[in-house]
Amino acid sequence: MASIQGATRSTSQNIKLLGGLLRRNESPAFVGKNRFRLSSPVAYSANRRQLHQTPPRKSQSITAESPSPKDSSNPALSFPCLDAQEAKSALLTARSLESGPEPSYTSGHHEQFHCKDPILLDWGGVLPEFDIAYETWGQLNADKSNAILLHTGLSASSHAHSTAANPKPGWWEKFIGPGKPLNTDKYFVICTNVIGGCYGSTGPSTIDPSDGKRYATRFPILTMDDMVRAQFRLLDSIGIQKLYASVGSSMGGMQSLAAGVMFPERVGKIVSISGCARSHPYSIAMRHTQRQVLMMDPKWARGFYYDSIPPHSGMKLAREIATVTYRSGPEWEMRFGRKRADPSKQPALCADFLIETYLDHAGEKFCLEYDPNSLLYVSKAMDLFDLGKSQQVATKQRRTEYETKLAQGGKTVPQQDLSCSLTLPDKPYEEQPAVTASTPSMDQSVGDFGSSGPPQDLVAGLAPLKNHPVLVMGVASDILFPAWQQREIAETLRAGGNKSVDHIELGEDVSMFGHDTFLLDLKNIGGAVGKFLL
Numbered sequence: 001m002a003s004i005q006g007a008t009r010s011t012s013q014n015i016k017l018l019g020g021l022l023r024r025n026e027s028p029a030f031v032g033k034n035r036f037r038l039s040s041p042v043a044y045s046a047n048r049r050q051l052h053q054t055p056p057r058k059s060q061s062i063t064a065e066s067p068s069p070k071d072s073s074n075p076a077l078s079f080p081c082l083d084a085q086e087a088k089s090a091l092l093t094a095r096s097l098e099s100g101p102e103p104s105y106t107s108g109h110h111e112q113f114h115c116k117d118p119i120l121l122d123w124g125g126v127l128p129e130f131d132i133a134y135e136t137w138g139q140l141n142a143d144k145s146n147a148i149l150l151h152t153g154l155s156a157s158s159h160a161h162s163t164a165a166n167p168k169p170g171w172w173e174k175f176i177g178p179g180k181p182l183n184t185d186k187y188f189v190i191c192t193n194v195i196g197g198c199y200g201s202t203g204p205s206t207i208d209p210s211d212g213k214r215y216a217t218r219f220p221i222l223t224m225d226d227m228v229r230a231q232f233r234l235l236d237s238i239g240i241q242k243l244y245a246s247v248g249s250s251m252g253g254m255q256s257l258a259a260g261v262m263f264p265e266r267v268g269k270i271v272s273i274s275g276c277a278r279s280h281p282y283s284i285a286m287r288h289t290q291r292q293v294l295m296m297d298p299k300w301a302r303g304f305y306y307d308s309i310p311p312h313s314g315m316k317l318a319r320e321i322a323t324v325t326y327r328s329g330p331e332w333e334m335r336f337g338r339k340r341a342d343p344s345k346q347p348a349l350c351a352d353f354l355i356e357t358y359l360d361h362a363g364e365k366f367c368l369e370y371d372p373n374s375l376l377y378v379s380k381a382m383d384l385f386d387l388g389k390s391q392q393v394a395t396k397q398r399r400t401e402y403e404t405k406l407a408q409g410g411k412t413v414p415q416q417d418l419s420c421s422l423t424l425p426d427k428p429y430e431e432q433p434a435v436t437a438s439t440p441s442m443d444q445s446v447g448d449f450g451s452s453g454p455p456q457d458l459v460a461g462l463a464p465l466k467n468h469p470v471l472v473m474g475v476a477s478d479i480l481f482p483a484w485q486q487r488e489i490a491e492t493l494r495a496g497g498n499k500s501v502d503h504i505e506l507g508e509d510v511s512m513f514g515h516d517t518f519l520l521d522l523k524n525i526g527g528a529v530g531k532f533l534l
Helices: 002-023 041-052 080-094 224-238 251-262 281-295 298-303 312-326 329-335 354-366 372-383 389-407 456-461 483-495 514-520 522-533
Strands: 027-032 035-039 111-115 130-137 147-151 188-192 243-249 267-273 470-475 501-506
Touching (some): 080 312, 111 224, 130 224, 147 224, 188 224, 224 251, 224 372, 243 522, 251 267, 251 372, 267 522, 281 372, 298 312, 298 372, 312 354, 312 372, 312 514, 329 354, 389 456, 456 483, 470 483, 470 514, 483 501, 501 522, 514 522
Parallel strands (some): 147 188, 147 243, 243 267, 267 470, 470 501
Antiparallel strands (some): 027 035, 111 130, 130 188
């Protein structure tokens, strides 16, 4: 035990030194396990120049007539952004393998629900048992009718608000508490970390009880419905038969709707902020690019990196892409404009403009705070989200087939067809200049259905919410879940006969914080939520 504690302290000291190394452009030179000495900046630069020089051509004899060797016309550029990633990899290599995977994902103290019963997932996977990390605020009343289930965004933990056991501010700190929108004088608020996550709930970094090894990419494909289904197992254990409300933003807004569709008799009011009723191509494309840059990091190792260096460079780039979609152009125009970090210096290919340094910082801060495999699985579940009726019918049929196979003692997940691969179509994609009657014109907003109304498949899919009070909120400056997607939810519900739909859209004159408005705007977002829940 003493050796492990010593190794952990050494690792911690090394990681703390990383900031100093990067600020001084110094490189660690390792001389033993968990020990290193610093090369001077001059020596390190010289070594890098030698590494990156063009290999010499076949040797030639130099005569008096031969021209003397000349330097390049211009000096080679420096790349501190790449140096920083190499230095981080070196420090992570130096840590003791006995200290466990790097890093230890935790949000601090939380409650733990352990379900010993297996759960069948929508695409045939089975978790023989699973954990749900959760935290609560307020008091559950005698008949257990005042519970609010709060759903999180993609990478959030159950720590939405501080507790006595974990006083660190939560991700919705200002929205929860006595007299706040989620009023803990009246409501019992529950927030969970979703399955597939890494903050205490079962996910890819969890030990598979069947063989004692981490699931990694043996973890089965998830859906939003799977996550909600697991959450309701938790509610069953607490004895909560019906929620006062289901509340969520972003991915949580999707789950909040799914909870009502899957368990209409167990949910009262529904709040969906900056969410959607089905994932659309733009958001799918952005999450795809994030997964691609992460999976292309050699350190991802097909997901089996837990005893090695995590793919921190891929995670950093994925977070930078995500951050572009989380915040808005108008805000960045005001905050950064075209300002460079240091106009007196020559432009660089690494972070140079203030907006670039902002993205670089956001990626660097996040890259070791969340499990890369969880990012892959949870974001894919978002892509698969579709509350349309045809999707629900297909899923129900598929689950019935899997349940039959399980009852017969077989495995549900079919063997992968190894002949399937990512291929280009036989005919290249071509632009379609013709505008059909179903194609919106340039001056028509996407999601404006006109006389045709919302898609009937989606109207039928949201039919279970016909009698539920629903608050739908969107933000005009949101580019990840544009306001027309919340408009689609509201119009679809109304087309299905729901007369209790409140739809609020915040214009750019009110909020320019884009998708992250739900985290920042206590007055407009919080005010509307608090009023709706009364």
